[in-house]
Amino acid sequence: MRAAELSVQASGVATAPGRERWVLAGLLTAPGLYILIMAVVPAFLMVQLSLAHREVAGLWSPGFELTQYRQLATPLFARIMGFSLMLALAGALICVSLALPAAYFITRMRRRAQVAWLVFLLGSLSLSEVLIVFAFQVLLSTSGTLAGALTTVGLLAPGASLYPNFPAVLTCLVYLLLPYVILFFYPALSQLDPEVEQAAATMGASRLSTFTRVVLPMMRGQILTGVLLVVIFTFGAYLTPLVLGRPPQWTIAIHINNAAMGAGNLPLAAAYAVSVVAFMVALLVLTRVLSRRKASEA
Amino acid sequence: MFGLELRDLTKAYGDHLAADQVSLSIPHGEFVCFLGPSGCGKTTVLRMIAGLETPTSGAILLNGKEITNEAANGRQFGMVFQSLALFPHLNVGENIAFALRLRGVDARRRKDRVAELLDLVRLPGLQTRAISQLSGGQRQRVAIARALAQEPPVFLLDEPFSALDAKLREEMQNELRALQQRLKITTILVTHDQREAMTMADTIVVMGGGQIQQHGPPVDIYRQPANRFVADFIGASNLLPVEVLDPRTVRLGAISLRVAAACGLGAAPATLAIRPEDVLISRMAGNGDNEVAGVISQVRDMGAYVEFRIDCQGQDILGVAMPRDWIGAGVGETAHVRLPVDRCQVLAR
Numbered sequence A: 001m002r003a004a005e006l007s008v009q010a011s012g013v014a015t016a017p018g019r020e021r022w023v024l025a026g027l028l029t030a031p032g033l034y035i036l037i038m039a040v041v042p043a044f045l046m047v048q049l050s051l052a053h054r055e056v057a058g059l060w061s062p063g064f065e066l067t068q069y070r071q072l073a074t075p076l077f078a079r080i081m082g083f084s085l086m087l088a089l090a091g092a093l094i095c096v097s098l099a100l101p102a103a104y105f106i107t108r109m110r111r112r113a114q115v116a117w118l119v120f121l122l123g124s125l126s127l128s129e130v131l132i133v134f135a136f137q138v139l140l141s142t143s144g145t146l147a148g149a150l151t152t153v154g155l156l157a158p159g160a161s162l163y164p165n166f167p168a169v170l171t172c173l174v175y176l177l178l179p180y181v182i183l184f185f186y187p188a189l190s191q192l193d194p195e196v197e198q199a200a201a202t203m204g205a206s207r208l209s210t211f212t213r214v215v216l217p218m219m220r221g222q223i224l225t226g227v228l229l230v231v232i233f234t235f236g237a238y239l240t241p242l243v244l245g246r247p248p249q250w251t252i253a254i255h256i257n258n259a260a261m262g263a264g265n266l267p268l269a270a271a272y273a274v275s276v277v278a279f280m281v282a283l284l285v286l287t288r289v290l291s292r293r294k295a296s297e298a
Numbered sequence B: 001m002f003g004l005e006l007r008d009l010t011k012a013y014g015d016h017l018a019a020d021q022v023s024l025s026i027p028h029g030e031f032v033c034f035l036g037p038s039g040c041g042k043t044t045v046l047r048m049i050a051g052l053e054t055p056t057s058g059a060i061l062l063n064g065k066e067i068t069n070e071a072a073n074g075r076q077f078g079m080v081f082q083s084l085a086l087f088p089h090l091n092v093g094e095n096i097a098f099a100l101r102l103r104g105v106d107a108r109r110r111k112d113r114v115a116e117l118l119d120l121v122r123l124p125g126l127q128t129r130a131i132s133q134l135s136g137g138q139r140q141r142v143a144i145a146r147a148l149a150q151e152p153p154v155f156l157l158d159e160p161f162s163a164l165d166a167k168l169r170e171e172m173q174n175e176l177r178a179l180q181q182r183l184k185i186t187t188i189l190v191t192h193d194q195r196e197a198m199t200m201a202d203t204i205v206v207m208g209g210g211q212i213q214q215h216g217p218p219v220d221i222y223r224q225p226a227n228r229f230v231a232d233f234i235g236a237s238n239l240l241p242v243e244v245l246d247p248r249t250v251r252l253g254a255i256s257l258r259v260a261a262a263c264g265l266g267a268a269p270a271t272l273a274i275r276p277e278d279v280l281i282s283r284m285a286g287n288g289d290n291e292v293a294g295v296i297s298q299v300r301d302m303g304a305y306v307e308f309r310i311d312c313q314g315q316d317i318l319g320v321a322m323p324r325d326w327i328g329a330g331v332g333e334t335a336h337v338r339l340p341v342d343r344c345q346v347l348a349r
Helices: A003-051 A067-072 A075-107 A111-125 A129-140 A145-152 A164-188 A196-203 A207-218 A220-234 A239-244 A252-262 A266-297 B042-050 B092-096 B098-102 B107-120 B136-148 B168-183 B193-200 B217-221 B228-233
Strands: B003-013 B016-027 B031-035 B057-062 B078-080 B155-157 B187-190 B203-208 B211-216 B238-246 B249-252 B255-258 B269-274 B280-284 B291-301 B306-311 B315-321 B334-338 B347-348
Touching: A003 A220, A067 A266, A067 B042, A075 A164, A075 A207, A075 A220, A075 A252, A075 A266, A111 A164, A129 A145, A129 A164, A129 A239, A129 B255, A164 A220, A196 A207, A196 B078, A207 B098, A220 A266, A220 B092, A220 B280, A239 A252, A252 A266, A252 B238, A266 B031, B003 B042, B003 B187, B003 B249, B016 B042, B016 B057, B016 B187, B016 B203, B031 B042, B031 B193, B042 B187, B042 B203, B092 B098, B092 B107, B092 B136, B098 B107, B098 B315, B107 B136, B136 B155, B136 B168, B168 B193, B187 B193, B193 B217, B203 B217, B203 B228, B211 B217, B211 B228, B228 B238, B228 B269, B228 B347, B238 B315, B249 B269, B280 B291
Parallel strands: B031 B187, B031 B203, B078 B155, B155 B187
Antiparallel strands: B003 B016, B003 B057, B203 B211, B238 B249, B238 B269, B249 B255, B269 B347, B280 B334, B291 B306, B291 B334, B306 B315
């Protein structure tokens, strides 16, 4: 009897993980298929297209040639990638520098004020990017409110416009991304144990040194992820640089569009896109390696 | 005065008084335990002392100098928090050296001081260990070392041992007491654990309803509770409803009892308080004062002693006795209960 019970228990223990594996596999099938169809297959097609032979009239024929990739080894491509990266890093730096203290102060407010801020931030996300970019265009144009006000106080020459230029592109991108970054930092900061900051205060730390020496280092992982989010988004920005910038301020996304639609060179556009993806993957791997090394040092 | 002084310290949250006119003088080098149930205001008082809460009214003086409006980072009282609040991004040595680094102490002196403090809390050589790699007791010690690094004038602890298991808690209590006696540092510990307070403190401050109910040496608090709240909260007590007949006599139901003193209570209803260990229980009737016959209604053999609940003419009295005197005792057996006159304390109801 005892032996039989033990045997039943043992077989129960043995089958449970097996069943769990099946359940897990079932749950992962749908998202797995989605990722396969919507990401892996298009990526494969993009790589295939980038290696294809370009035909006239915007067509291509299957092949395996590196002609388009050779075209990337030019100072122009390096400049475009360099600018896109610089814009992305500048955007990330400004967004994180503004979002982190903003999210910190929101988490230190009373509950009702916090809710009001969160509703406001979420509400601002509901505005379309197109609407925001054209609103910026109006605001910064010669007849716009901001340019008009600056002209009135003598800071801007009459008839001058605040766009198209790099600051206009950067300002608009920061405006678009700031709510996302604040909302990204909010959960981690609101879960920060207040006693940790109070402990720093009892040891003589001012609010500023508590923020810089305790809060910021504790948020290191989130800050890194926040920077990556902004970099990835900004790298692929299309509408903002197109509307508010000059050609030198155009990002790689605009050049991909120009290659595909303007020049009708789909393999070149695909080669551009593959390079961007490869660059982003390299950036993510590098960040991962660096953060792991930092963690193991700690 | 050399030490810490609280004058009518009050903290109100809207209509609720978390601390209500708390006044106390703590001489330099004393170990004081604020003891009370949850929500009695003990942590609020501690946080006001640390500078983490601003009093609604009242004053805090350190060595005669008012510090009421000084911020926490100006007071620099070492504090151990309930969650310990160690910095997870810093290792043990960096945690301990945090205050010293803020003060601009040079690296060599910081290193020496960290080593000295780790020796003090019996964790030598753990400077480079990550906080996540420490056990509960080790974290406790690191938190204590960190709070002591800046040589604070007052050392504050907010229920620091509540998360530890019983054995480790007792070990840490003994270590902290020994450390405090060695350093002669004014220490205030907040706890709801009366055993912790009784074994560690020079002075216990019993708090209830935001007010100090009684303060004094642990034995006085235990032996002479000032009111029903203290008698009820500290240890087990028989709290019996009585009527005061005269300054030396009270009536418990139909039983008249002599007491040492029931002054100032008039003929009002009062409470007779007596500790279970002061109740004398016997199988045989004696001829002493305050002896009542009763029937045993509950027996709990606790190993080292036996706990009895005895129904004495409708009054439930709790008493303890040595097991050897009560072998085979059972419910329903007659017992004679004597309440020694000098142990009967009459308190306002």
